[in-house]
Amino acid sequence: MHEALAYLPQILPAYLAYLVAVVSPGPAIMAIVSTSMTQGRRAGMTISLGIFGGSLTWATAAALGLATLLQAYAMALEVLKVLGGLYLLYLAIKALRAARSHDEMAATAATKSASFKSLVLRGYGIHVTNPKAIFAWLAIITLGMPRGAPASVAFLIIGGCMMMGFITFMAYAAIFSTPHALKIYRGMRRWIEGAMAGFYGFAGIKLLTSSL
Template identity: 50%
Template sequence: MTGTLLTAHLGLAWATYLVNAGSPGPSNMAIMGMAMNAGRRPALWLAAGVVSGSWFWGVLAALGISQLLAAYSTGLIAMKVVGGLYLLWLAFKSGRAASQPHAPDNTATAAANASARTLYLRGAAMHLTNPKAILSWLAIVTLALPPGAPHSVALAVVAGCMVLGVLIFFGYALAFSTPTARRVYTTARRWLEGLLAAVFGFAGLRLLQSATHH
């Protein structure tokens, strides 16, 4: 395989990850909401958990282990059910916040004062219980491994995606924790919480639906 062809496959895989991870979804929306509601520190710890969860599945995909997980339908169905229920729980929390005319004074304070470990684990749980992450990583690694490609290419594409993941998820945390973003959140809190509830609810129902039709 020529170096030019290999570079093209790597570029395609990285571009696919960039679009997939950068597009608004449950993880990005959660980081955005946390940043605007509670500030930079909680959002960065939440983002760190999301990044770690993404790295976990990326490394497994590169090693080929996640292909075995995907092959066992029972395990994948269980993950879809758990992930779907978790997202619906997040949807319920956001919906409840959106239904209140004024945000409870202790809501932002509780999030801002939450331990780094709690916030980190919350972010990690969003990715570790999301079977879409496994399948997305499998597709991305496959793009970078055309016939004849050395196995080291898989590790290279995951390493590149890890860098992009840090830039994307931490970028959301930094961008939406600015004073301007927090002012926007204050004036449009109910609409934004409602949007979060819709995103979480839609994603959760889709996961549960795919589990029942597996």
């Protein structure tokens, strides 16, 4: 590990690139925000664990060089892209139904029915079915790990990024599950759910129609 610390000048820009990416709004962050506001802090942190697991999966794949293998098999990426796009559209439909519901109690009850397992799997599914994530991780690994660097550098990059990601995800869950945030949600429930439906729908269509 001491040898890896000599590469800090290259590793720090990789950390910065990841930090910018992880705090930027995207399907994963929006899932944490919406879940925290509708179901509370515990649910928000639970779905964060799934998203964290998805991020770790792609980080490990990039470090092991699986991105190159996936690029060679374009069909695998196409399948992931379609699955990810369809899943986002499914979330958009769910949010749209909640937005159209006039019964706030019924809408709230529906969102609170999710179990720990289903929330973790939902978070993991959102992140791991996004094939663009592995290329983002590949760029981060490449940025911080110059040719000839020891494997310990990759572990240092992934470890630092995962720590920042975990803190960021949990912070989003904590902030958007506060009483003030919940009050805002109750007053603007239909607008917020409508906005989430639009976001997920846009992200899903964009993923389905984009080229990798």
